[in-house]
Amino acid sequence: MGKRITVQEAVGMINDGDMITFSGFTIWRRPMAVIYEIIRQRKRNLHLIEVNSGTHGDMLVGAGCVKVWESCWIGHELFGKLGGNLDRKVRNGEVITEDYSHHQMLLRMAAGALGIPYIPTWASRGTDILNPEYDMLGKLGMRDGSNPRISRQKAQWVEDPFFEEGTLIHVPAARPNICIAHVQQVGEDGTVRVWGQKYADEEAIKAADKVIVVAEEVVPEEYLRREPSQNLIPPYLVDAIVEQPWGAHPTGNFGCYEVDGPFMRDFYNKTRTQEGFDAWAEEWIFGVPDFDAYLEKLGYKRLQSLKANSAYKYSNQAKRGSR
């Protein structure tokens, strides 16, 4: 039981100014219980470094927790065409954005996980992503080495010396202080099992110095070790464990529950103004003491309609489309 902590204690492990990353993909398997608590505890100046972002990232931005957003994508898929909070805050100059492409962000996280300072790629040549005029951290003097987690340069070009295939892009490793991952199962010691698509979880977890795993359920290690090939992460890479059923709502979780589309669409619609976001946060974050109270506010009926069918691994009850 040594690693078991509460959501509140988990957020206590995050410091203002930390570079931070998450499990999941766009609107799937994001550690929302922790996101809400980060906002409740009013963490500030976070540097999000994400393979891709989504509802969780836009929420942190809206709440004023984020100084730098470094990624390739933000939005709510079908339920909101852009990150309303990031859009507004970038227009107002309140958040710094640093764009890389999806594959570049993935490779940056992989380089972090591999313990190397950079990695070469062909991805995304010919674009303005590599335009030095748009190196925002550089323009703001943040690549001066004062923060050892921010690389000295955004990208570099190097001739292939081995096969002479041409000029490659070198992208710097992502080196987050902390990764917060929401998964289906974790063992009592920290062995992680992820069902369904793994997204970039392995790279994000291994790149970070500290790892908090939030799971739908904590299970005996012995159970996970009956099928080791199904496991993703060994226990010593996990610093803390939180058990929080439904902890990824309103994002979806393979085998557990659906994306709560109407909830997400309502959030997006309200994020078009800061007042709208603040009112939303008052109702759903500051207005409830913790995630259990949030689940009670959502209600049994709503959660039941999202619950995955154990054969399909998704809900066959939630109404999704127009017909």
Next chain:
Amino acid sequence: MMEKNYAKPGEYKVIDLLAVAAAREVNDGEVVFAGTGLPMLAIMLAQKTTAPNSYLIYEAGTIDGKSLHLPASVGDARCVYQAAVASGLYDVFGQLQRGRIDLGYLGGAEIDMYGNVNTTVIGDYTKPQIRFPGSGGNPDINSMARRTVFIMVQEKRRFREKVDYITSPGWRVRKWPGGQMVSRQEAFGKTFRGGPSAVISNMAVFRFDEETGLMYLDTVHPGYTVNDVLNNVDFKLDVSRVKGETEPPTHEELHILYHEVDPEGIFLP
């Protein structure tokens, strides 16, 4: 072969035609990277009609899934059903960079006369008027697949001589570290594999000249004229090579779209 039973204008919606036209870009046996929305409709329709042996890869990490129910996003649990492999981004982007992907479907907010696409900002990147979602895998797929097809909304403000920000590379792109505009072939050198082969809008299908890299009008959808297209393009568009009308959907294709691919109305009305 049976004669095709085409639907008449009024018997189908624009989105149906987009899905059908996009589906016709797939050759049987190809490995296809598809994003959320219309690309899913297109590849699934193709798999049920003209390209039954094509393979579908979703960016979030599923390979050759046989979804029972239409996924609402590429991260959806529905992508995984009966997949050959459910892995992650490292696997599928790695295969892309390795040159294993034949065709990618993409979209964008703006496109220019060379097929450069912007999904990042309107206005100056450092002080934007609108911040869009950003690149996602668009530039990765578009720079490393053998062929890409773009699905776009036809509006003057979206078909521009120059886009505000090149998120995804067309046929005339920036060569870094200098940043000069050169042909895609020159910028990519030995690892050039291909590029945008078609742009399908709600009015027409466009293709690109192999020499100049410039967009030209290929076919116009039933119900629209060349002039309609010209009025919704903000650059000098070559219309000298128009082949005629875009092939409309058949009743069979419409039936498959509405009854097999998207019966719940996730993307279709």
